[in-house]
């Protein structure tokens with residue numbers, strides 16, 4: 192039996208944090224969607240203001256969706272037993288990093304490299 196570097200405790204801890212996080216994100220997205228679909232009173236004369244609000248909502252919604260898919264991907268990694276391992280170098284991600292960022296996919300060194308490459 193081979194020892195697993197990614198401790199189950201880390202995965203459990205992340206799961207316990209990610210599940211309520213996901214539920215909260217879904218609720219916020221539901222509310223945004225409901226607000227978007229709600230009919231507006233055309234007599235208010237606030238279309239310009241409303242349109243501006245729509246843009247902000249769209250940006251918020253996109254950010255929430257990103258976070259949601261990151262959190263869901265992290266849950267999938269936990270379920271698959273691959274959580275806490277860097278996608279790039281395969282080394283275990285530091286537990287302190289996972290505590291600070293449960294959705295982390297890379298170790299700090301690879302994340303810095305990836306960030307530099309993208310940006």
Ligand SMILES: [Zn+2]
Nearest residue numbers: 277280298301
């Ligand atoms: Zn790495």
